[in-house]
Amino acid sequence: MFEKFFKKKPPGLEEQLEQLRACGVRLLPAATPEALLEAWSQADFDAAPFLLAATALGGDSPPLSENLWHFDTECIEDHGAYVAIAERFRDLANGDLPLVAIEDYVDVEEGEAWLAFTLEGTEHRWTCEVSDDWVDPTLMTRFAELLAGRRTAHRFTYLDTGGQDCIIGCFTEDELKRLQKATGLEWKWLA
Numbered sequence: 001m002f003e004k005f006f007k008k009k010p011p012g013l014e015e016q017l018e019q020l021r022a023c024g025v026r027l028l029p030a031a032t033p034e035a036l037l038e039a040w041s042q043a044d045f046d047a048a049p050f051l052l053a054a055t056a057l058g059g060d061s062p063p064l065s066e067n068l069w070h071f072d073t074e075c076i077e078d079h080g081a082y083v084a085i086a087e088r089f090r091d092l093a094n095g096d097l098p099l100v101a102i103e104d105y106v107d108v109e110e111g112e113a114w115l116a117f118t119l120e121g122t123e124h125r126w127t128c129e130v131s132d133d134w135v136d137p138t139l140m141t142r143f144a145e146l147l148a149g150r151r152t153a154h155r156f157t158y159l160d161t162g163g164q165d166c167i168i169g170c171f172t173e174d175e176l177k178r179l180q181k182a183t184g185l186e187w188k189w190l191a
Helices: 012-024 042-045 051-057 081-092 140-146 173-184
Strands: 068-072 099-107 113-119 123-125 155-160 163-169
Touching: 012 042, 012 051, 012 173, 042 051, 051 163, 068 081, 081 099, 081 113, 081 140, 123 140, 123 155, 123 173, 140 155, 155 173, 163 173
Parallel strands: none
Antiparallel strands: 068 163, 099 113, 113 123, 155 163
């Protein structure tokens, strides 16, 4: 009965954005509370503190963060789909994964897909599993392993949203620990 009097009020949207920034989320200038409140209400942000903010910041229209990506795994429809994914992983790594000459081939009907790119002179070509329009689930792990094998403190992170989408990020170990503590969400290393 008295629980409602003692329940901690969730942080406001502005405070959520400040805490995410303090944890290493690189916000773009357009990432303002006013911009986010054009698409969602404050009640929405209160109902899912930090999760909705991270989801919104990781969106594409317009991009609001340099190192968060709200990734819908049901996105493989045609040529260019895997190129877009590789480019996003490259961009999240902020120079630590300089992929060039990125190409793909996607033919869902024929059950054939691959992704090719060059990383510092080494050519890579990954065959991708085809399952309707779902991304090959091993692809994210391959990018995580590729970044982990480089001389950088940054690693790809993963936050399960409970649906067919997730939040991919790129953080240091210290930033990941701060994200986990500040948000109460189960951020993990992408593996």
